[in-house]
Amino acid sequence: MVLALGLTACGYSNRKRVTPIATLSNDEERSETVKPGPSRIYIPVIDNLSTKVGVESILTNALRERMSGQPGIELVARPEDAEFILLGALTSYGRKHGIETATGVSETEASGGLRGGSVLAKTIRLSLMMNVRLLQPGDKIRRELWVRDFLQEATFETSLRFTEAEGSSSAPYINDSRELLQVKRIGEAFAGQVVDQVTQDF
DSSP states (O other): OOOEEEEEEEEEEEEEEOOOOOOOOOOOOOOEEEEEEEEEEEEOEEEEEEOOOHHHHHHHHHHHHHHHHSOOOEOSSSSGHHHHHEEEEEEEEEEEEEEEEEOOOOOHHHHTOOOOOOOEEEEEEEEEEEEEEEEEHHHHHHHEEEEEEEEEEEEEEOOOOHHHHHSSSSSHHHHHHHHHHHHHHHHHHHHHHHHHHHOOOO
């Protein structure tokens, strides 16, 4: 059974002009190009400003894991050891119920096939928005290098056990498990977007 019906990357909105994290060296004696980017980054737990409790750990782990795999970047455990601080906040968590229906073909309908409009599956569409800021610590204040809003969406099929068996108690657990799986996939997609933004030189 296919659980995930779709994962949509909706990109990000540009809310502030980007300041380069670093620039390439102009030293002609160097034979290799130095890739710009921060070296030591601190990523605290993402703030959860939504009504969905507990997903901040999933998003934080995905971001830290993706960032730690980047060449030239070292994650540090304390903000005072960091050259840059990456702050994230889950600002919205949307859930929209829907249905998948059959299109219907007259030939198959006449022979007893699915009629047009027949319900194939009940679905839930998730829509998560995350705000991310990259800061550079200073002696007195933290300088904001950029701020972005990232949006990710995913759709999954819900369990039909509510209607298949009266009094079924397992459907909520099945649906929760499927939803958390989609949140994990969304977190991985968020992490990819954020890491790409951090490592680019604008």
